[in-house]
Amino acid sequence: MPSSDYDPACLPDLLPLYYRRLFPFSQYHRWLNYGGVQKNYFQNREFSFTLKDDIYVRYQSFNTQNELEKEMQRMNPYKIDIGAVYSHRPNQHNTVKSGSFQALEKELVFDIDMTDYDDVRSCCSAADICARCWTLMTIAVRVLDRALREDFGFRHLLWVYSGRRGVHCWVCDEAARKLSAAARSAVAEYLSLVKGGEETVKKVVLSDPIHPFIKESLAVVEHYFPQYALQQQDLLSRKDSVDKVLALVPEDVKKELQMRFQNEKRPEIRWKLIEDQAHKKQSTAKKGQHFEKEIMLQYCYPRLDVNVSKGVNHLLKSPFSVHPKTGRVSVPIDLRELDKFDPFAVPTISLICEELDRPKAGEEEEEKPEDATEREDERDAAEKRKIRAYKRTSLAKYVKHFDQFLDALARSRKGELLRQSDLQKEF
Amino acid sequence: MQFTGRRNKFGTNLQTELYLQPLQFYGQPPLENISLSEFETFAVERLKLLKTVENLGVSYVKQSEQYKQKLEKELKNLNFSYRPDAVDKDNKESSKKPPQNGPSELEKRRKDHISHFILRLAYCQTEDLRRWFIQQEVDLFRYRFNELQPIQKLEFLHKNNLQYDAISVEEKKNLKDNLVSSSYAVSGIKVELEEFYKVPFQDALDLVRTRKVYLKDGFAYIPHQDIVTIVLNDFRTRLSKALALTARSLPAVHSDERLQPLLNHLSHAYVGQDYSIQKNVGKISLEQIDSLSGKSFPLCMRKLHQALRENHHLRHGGRMQYGLFLKGIGLSLEQALQFWRMEFTRGKVDADKFDKAYAYSIRHMFGKEGKRTDYTPYSCMKVILSNPPSQGDYHGCPFRHSEPELLKQKLQFYKVSPSGVSQIMELVKGMHYQLACQKYFELTHNVEDTSFSLSHPNQYFLESQKLLGGGKDIKREADTPQRSQENSAPRGSSAADASEHLAETTEDLDAFFVDV
Ligand code: SF4
Ligand SMILES: [Zn+2]
Numbered sequence: 004m005p006s007s008d009y010d011p012a013c014l015p016d017l018l019p020l021y022y023r024r025l026f027p028f029s030q031y032h033r034w035l036n037y038g039g040v041q042k043n044y045f046q047n048r049e050f051s052f053t054l055k056d057d058i059y060v061r062y063q064s065f066n067t068q069n070e071l072e073k074e075m076q077r078m079n080p081y082k083i084d085i086g087a088v089y090s091h092r093p094n095q096h097n098t099v100k101s102g103s104f105q106a107l108e109k110e111l112v113f114d115i116d117m118t119d120y121d122d123v124r125s126c127c128s129a130a131d132i133c134a135r136c137w138t139l140m141t142i143a144v145r146v147l148d149r150a151l152r153e154d155f156g157f158r159h160l161l162w163v164y165s166g167r168r169g170v171h172c173w174v175c176d177e178a179a180r181k182l183s184a185a186a187r188s189a190v191a192e193y194l195s196l197v198k199g200g201e202e203t204v205k206k207v208v209l210s211d212p213i214h215p216f217i218k219e220s221l222a223v224v225e226h227y228f229p230q231y232a233l234q235q236q237d238l239l240s241r242k243d244s245v246d247k248v249l250a251l252v253p254e255d256v257k258k259e260l261q262m263r264f265q266n267e268k269r270p271e272i273r274w275k276l277i278e279d280q281a282h283k284k285q286s287t288a289k290k291g292q293h294f295e296k297e298i299m300l301q302y303c304y305p306r307l308d309v310n311v312s313k314g315v316n317h318l319l320k321s322p323f324s325v326h327p328k329t330g331r332v333s334v335p336i337d338l339r340e341l342d343k344f345d346p347f348a349v350p351t352i353s354l355i356c357e358e359l360d361r362p363k364a365g366e367e368e369e370e371k372p373e374d375a376t377e378r379e380d381e382r383d384a385a386e387k388r389k390i391r392a393y394k395r396t397s398l399a400k401y402v403k404h405f406d407q408f409l410d411a412l413a414r415s416r417k418g419e420l421l422r423q424s425d426l427q428k429e430f
Numbered sequence: 431m432q433f434t435g436r437r438n439k440f441g442t443n444l445q446t447e448l449y450l451q452p453l454q455f456y457g458q459p460p461l462e463n464i465s466l467s468e469f470e471t472f473a474v475e476r477l478k479l480l481k482t483v484e485n486l487g488v489s490y491v492k493q494s495e496q497y498k499q500k501l502e503k504e505l506k507n508l509n510f511s512y513r514p515d516a517v518d519k520d521n522k523e524s525s526k527k528p529p530q531n532g533p534s535e536l537e538k539r540r541k542d543h544i545s546h547f548i549l550r551l552a553y554c555q556t557e558d559l560r561r562w563f564i565q566q567e568v569d570l571f572r573y574r575f576n577e578l579q580p581i582q583k584l585e586f587l588h589k590n591n592l593q594y595d596a597i598s599v600e601e602k603k604n605l606k607d608n609l610v611s612s613s614y615a616v617s618g619i620k621v622e623l624e625e626f627y628k629v630p631f632q633d634a635l636d637l638v639r640t641r642k643v644y645l646k647d648g649f650a651y652i653p654h655q656d657i658v659t660i661v662l663n664d665f666r667t668r669l670s671k672a673l674a675l676t677a678r679s680l681p682a683v684h685s686d687e688r689l690q691p692l693l694n695h696l697s698h699a700y701v702g703q704d705y706s707i708q709k710n711v712g713k714i715s716l717e718q719i720d721s722l723s724g725k726s727f728p729l730c731m732r733k734l735h736q737a738l739r740e741n742h743h744l745r746h747g748g749r750m751q752y753g754l755f756l757k758g759i760g761l762s763l764e765q766a767l768q769f770w771r772m773e774f775t776r777g778k779v780d781a782d783k784f785d786k787a788y789a790y791s792i793r794h795m796f797g798k799e800g801k802r803t804d805y806t807p808y809s810c811m812k813v814i815l816s817n818p819p820s821q822g823d824y825h826g827c828p829f830r831h832s833e834p835e836l837l838k839q840k841l842q843f844y845k846v847s848p849s850g851v852s853q854i855m856e857l858v859k860g861m862h863y864q865l866a867c868q869k870y871f872e873l874t875h876n877v878e879d880t881s882f883s884l885s886h887p888n889q890y891f892l893e894s895q896k897l898l899g900g901g902k903d904i905k906r907e908a909d910t911p912q913r914s915q916e917n918s919a920p921r922g923s924s925a926a927d928a929s930e931h932l933a934e935t936t937e938d939l940d941a942f943f944v945d946v
Contacts, residue, residue, distance in 0.1 A: 192639045216609055
């Protein structure tokens with residue numbers, strides 16, 4: 004199933020089919036409605052569409068799933084972005100007295116893009132990715148997922164492949180959605196370790212004591228580092244790359260290492276030499292000699308686009324939107340299989356549309372009954388047909404994972420309701 | 431002006447108690463009457479203070495020695511309280527002798543209280559204004575809190591019911607390693623001695639941001655020495671909520687014909703520049719003024735210019751407003767003298783009389799006489815609020831001070847389209863004078879949406895020149911800090927009369943502050 008069969012020129016022909024028969028509207032609405040706990044939560048949500056020829060329409064909003072469906076089928080957006088939940092219907096923002104139209108809530112989001120790693124990748128650059136550098140994304144997800152859960156106490160993290168060269172994270176806990184802009188930027192800064200642009204050589208500087216968060220993150224990086232950096236990226240094999248690494252250690256250590264490297268070509272041993280030097284320094288010098296850790300972090304630590312996370316009203320590409328360049332669907336990633344996740348195996352819109360046309364071979368009728376409370380009455384037959392439709396395609400397993408994510412959200416909503424009613428009983 | 435009606439009987443006691451503390455959380459609005467002139471003075475002085483806080487925060491490391499010294503000096507200058515222990519001293523000494531210079535500490539605290547609440551009204555209106563106001567108030571609060579003695583800090587926490595959960599010895603033991611490696615100043619021994627408070631991470635953002643605190647499962651574990659962070663955060667949150675509530679009651683303020691413009695102007699002032707330091711002195715020739723007045727002068731200045739050409743005279747208020755504006759667009763002292771002399775001597779004034787009676791005041795404007803104050807051109811706020819024109823005066827703001835019918839005719843005469851005229855008149859009716867002026871700017875410069883927010887006649891001129899392509903030689907440095915002259919500039923007695931009059935007609939201010 005090569006993805007090379009996707010041709011951007013066909014997108015206008017494929018999108019109508021995708022939105023009519025494949026896009027998981029039901030789950031999508033279930034997600035953004037959040038159990039209908041808060042009034043108008045779905046209705047006041049901003050969507051923005053990128054149409055043909057880069058026409059960009061902001062402040063779309065919809066009253067019902069049905070309306071959303073109809074509009075998307077009518078406009079066939081090339082790209083869908085999700086924005087904030089506002090104080091009023093976004094599509095009426097012009098009629099509201101200025102100043103009172105405000106972004107109130109949104110998931111806490113993170114955007115990690117491979118282009119931000121260009122100075123530490125030897126395999127590709129810019130928008131290109133390959134299996135080798137994808138490890139950087141795996142590391143990013145591991146580091147951030149751990150921190151967001153263990154340090155910040157969030158539970159409902161939806162990780163999504165961006166469709167091209169990166170990943171997004173949607174933190175959907177109620178507490179996360181209610182965070183102020185200041186809190187979002189504080190979280191993002193807490194999570195940022197790599198600082199400085201083209202003009203900065205040393206982008207990670209650690210100082211004593213090393214914060215528990217950094218220790219935990221280092222543990223993740225160390226797990227991937229030998230295989231990824233030393234083997235796949237040839238970090239300590241190629242001359243130019245060795246020079247770049249040695250630019251990150253103190254002058255005297257650098258001289259020593261350069262000498263030793265002349266007789267030692269094996270990357271693992273070279274790394275061992277760097278570590279030895281670091282340990283030696285740490286035992287003699289006073290403080291702040293963590294260059295081996297700094298090197299690992301500079302080459303592997305997640306690089307966040309902080310601006311995306313900061314603003315409540317910042318838009319981010321929606322899950323299940325199609326990437327117009329690659330044709331790949333932006334699919335949720337199952338972290339239990341993160342190490343096996345292959346961006347090139349993510350289905351393209353041409354593939355799933357084609358699968359739809361194939362004869363139903365061995366299709367199973369294991370239709371899972373939907374949560375009756377969250378279903379509206381009108382759609383039934385059509386809905387069922389659609390469920391069957393995406394189930395016949397490679398999109399199925401991603402939608403299934405999305406379902407599981409939504410079930411977990413619903414469970415904790417119920418738990419919260421129970422807790423509250425228990426509290427009330429106590430009084 | 432009366433801040434409240436219904437709570438008056440408790441007022442005095444509560445108030446006195448409030449002012450016994452060196453610092454407060456501004457939980458209650460003021461409960462007393464104040465005159466409108468005091469209202470204005472307080473507001474402008476707090477604004478100055480907050481602008482200083484902002485400037486210092488940019489120029490110095492917050493809480494560094496220099497920062498603290500400068501801030502203390504400014505607090506002293508503007509008669510805001512700056513010494514947390516001053517009241518006790520005052521009280522002890524007051525039996526012997528009354529305070530010698532200026533207001534007593536209690537009066538300063540009263541001013542602090544009232545002025546804070548006035549600015550809340552002005553700065554609750556938009557997200558940007560709120561953000562700016564909160565930031566400066568939080569910085570000011572941080573400075574003051576840190577100046578307190580340890581015992582006073584505890585008292586403050588106690589009085590304001592700020593209780594934070596300290597973790598148990600057991601928990602502390604379990605987390606010891608992590609607590610030690612999360613804070614630069616906490617050693618193993620200190621962990622045992624010090625209290626740690628467990629708060630939601632949202633309450634300690636400054637520590638989270640800089641990774642100076644241990645985080646676990648959404649909670650931050652804060653050593654006692656960093657407690658200021660939580661207090662500040664609490665302050666920030668309360669203030670932010672209070673501003674949002676006040677904003678919702680704004681319609682009430684909007685309907686108040688006297689308050690609304692004042693508040694609008696206060697809030698516009700924070701982005702304001704003073705347009706006093708010129709890089710382009712002498713770049714404009716006297717011959718250009720006639721044509722510039724038609725193209726790039728705001729209506730207030732155009733009107734003054736016309737009046738001057740027609741009558742060969744302007745009264746004091748007009749000379750100040752127009753003279754300083756001309757200085758602001760780049761006339762040198764020599765040019766100014768020549769300009770005014772030429773025009774005045776065409777009328778009833780001969781050269782000799784001009785030199786004796788008027789030249790002094792021109793030089794005065796340029797800081798060459800008297801106190802040698804370098805007067806700054808008037809902002810819109812000043813033009814609109816102070817010294818309203820009376821018979822024979824041409825100064826003031828046409829959008830504020832002209833009869834609507836006359837203004838309308840004038841706009842039509844200046845070839846503003848009928849729909850444009852009605853848009854402008856609509857804004858005038860809503861007392862949005864600067865917006866009306868800005869609309870006029872847009873219509874006459876053929877731009878859809880101006881990127882600036884008008885707060886100064888000289889700004890109008892510069893923006894116009896930029897658009898018309900004349901801006902290249904008439905540029906000034908954009909980042910000049912404002913040196914506000916709102917107060918020190920001379921004021922006619924008519925302004926005071928007007929204030930008196932206002933005092934009778936304004937409503938209870940505290941009605942605008944919804945109880946949380
Ligand atoms: S708003 Fe300012 S610039 Fe416009 S007319 Fe009034 S004073 Fe002049
Ligand atoms: Zn690659």
